[in-house]
Amino acid sequence: MINLFSLSNLRLVLAVCWCLGLLTVSSVFAVPELMAYAIPVLGGLLTVCCVSGGLTIYRQQRYLDELCDTVLAAADGNMDARISNRQKRGKLANMQNAVNQLLDLTEAFTKEAAAAMNCASRGDYYRKIVPRGLRGDLVGYAEKVNSALEIMDVQTKTFRSSAGRIGDDLKLVVGDLSNSARSLSSNSDFLSQNVTRIADQAAEMRKAAEESSAALDGIATATEQFSGSIQQIGSQIDGSATLSETAVERARSAAEHMERLDALATRVTGVVELITDVAEQTNLLALNATIEAARAGEAGKGFAVVASEVKNLANQSSHAAEEVIREIGEMQEMTREAVAFVRDISEKINEIDDGARLVANATREQTDAVNEISNRIEQAVCRMRDIVTSVGHVASGTNDSREVLVTLHNEATGLLGRAESLDGDVRNFISQVLDDRAKETAKQA
Amino acid sequence: MKQDSLFLTGVERHFDEDEIIVSKTDLKGRITYANDVFLRVAGYHERDILGQPHSIIRHPDMPRCVFSLLWQTIEAGREIFAYVINRCSNGDHYWVLANVTPTFGPQGKIIGYHSNRRVPRRDAIEKVIPLYAALCEEEAKERNRKDGMARGTAMVGKLLGEAGIDYDQFVFTL
Secondary structure (H helix, E strand, C coil): CHHHHHHCHHHHHHHHHHHHHHHHHHHHCCCHHHHHHHHHHHHHHHHHHHHHHHHHHHHHHHHHHHHHHHHHHHHCCCCCCCCCCCCCCCHHHHHHHHHHHHHHHHHHHHHHHHHHHHHHHCCCCCCCCCCCCCCCHHHHHHHHHHHHHHHHHHHHHHHHHHHHHHHHHHHHHHHHHHHHHHHHHHHHHHHHHHHHHHHHHHHHHHHHHHHHHHHHHHHHHHHHHHHHHHHHHHHHHHHHHHHHHHHHHHHHHHHHHHHHHHHHHHHHHHHHHHHHHHHHHHHHHHHHHHHHHHHCHHHHHHHHHHHHHHHHHHHHHHHHHHHHHHHHHHHHHHHHHHHHHHHHHHHHHHHHHHHHHHHHHHHHHHHHHHHHHHHHHHHHHHHHHHHHHHHHHHHHHHHHHHHHHHHHHHHHHHHHHHHHHHHHHHHHHHHHHHHHHHHHHHHHC | CCHHHCCCCCCECCCCCCCCEEEEECCCCEEEEECHHHHHHHCCCHHHHCCCEHHHHECCCCCHHHHHHHHHHHHCCCCEEEEEEEECCCCCEEEEEEEEEEEECCCCCEEEEEEEEECCCHHHHHHHHHHHHHHHHHHHCCCCHHHHHHHHHHHHHHHHHHHCCCHHHHHHHC
């Protein structure tokens, strides 16, 4: 039936025309049989025509509705819409196919462009719009998009290679910077420790130098005192030499006096011997007087007493003289001993004098040596003061250096941090530039 | 209908370079739209083909692993290009460069698939024919279809691994 309706519209119209013709002929020639045959046939044919026409109109309406729906959907941007259940031929079929083809081409172009852009957004440009199968203006548009992609590909490759090269250089520079900063940091740390140690040592050295300086001051003072003492000793020795010369002179003089005394004693002995002679003669005289008094008897008695007294005196004088001689002998003996002593003393003094001269010479030399020592010590004290000052400068210098090194260390640490941060930035930059496709893929996975 | 029983004439059909064979399927691969080029080249009436599985035009020279890759890719929401040989209703065949894409609904869900097929370059077909033959041979080594397909997939993976490129780039190098 569908075939009948769809294919035989022309035949139906022809049949109706044939029946109408037959009816006209039968009415003109008044053939009732023909008319009786033609009228029901015509009626039937007209009925079939009406039904067929109604169905056709209904079907056309449905095709038009679908066509309209599809076009409206496409107008709303729905590229997926298509007309199925199409007519096989005719203008409507052409229109249906044309709308479908329009949508096919538009959707193909749109999807191609989207796919190419999607790929380009990941940094890959091999996916281009396939121009084959496209028609008319779409071919030109596809070529424009493809040539744009080509340019982007070249530019991206150039950019990536430049960026990669710059990134590599930057990585090297940042690596060097990091290493330098790390080395600077550790070196400044090491230097700081060394400087601290030097500062401590300088402080100790300063203390030691100050103590040494004080000790040298003490030594200088002691040396000066010593020098003074030696000079005093020298002058005293000089004085004692003079004294010993005087003493020797005096001893010589004393010896001479004693020798003279001995001569005097010898002479006194002669006088005493004379006195002894006198006393002996007196004694003899007294003896003679006694004899004479005895001869005189009574008258001579008194005289005899005197004579006895004289005899006693003469004896006493004789004893006294003997005593004196003996004493003088002793005295002479002692004088001689004294002279010997004095000579001995004189020799001893001379020896002392010689010793004193030696001591004086030695003392002079010693004085010179001590003066030399004193001068040297004074120089040493001056040098030591210089050392103390220098060490003080060193200590304050090292303190300054330590502060500088601490600052340096902090700055190096800061620099290292910045270098590491820069390193991270560079790495991120490079990975962003070079690996974004890999990231994209990973994201999709 | 068994593939082995398909009648083949060995006659190749062609379509014009400014034509696209277009078809659409639902999520199960049943044809919802076929354009006039499709109908003409494949030799079907629209009413005969709507609602049919797309495998109605499958040619026995097509390796299973290629369709497996195709479905995996489009079900994952990505487009795929593939050289495909199809069988006409009378047993003739025709080569296409198929670009299959998922169609997304307003909520971003896949609501169907869409295939645009263009005239392939002859030199590309000359490269594809021995490759597909080798894959079919590899797949035929297993009696079980699934195992055969796995062998084919493994072979594709090996070939791409040796070339050091992925499938998408490989198709464009042909």
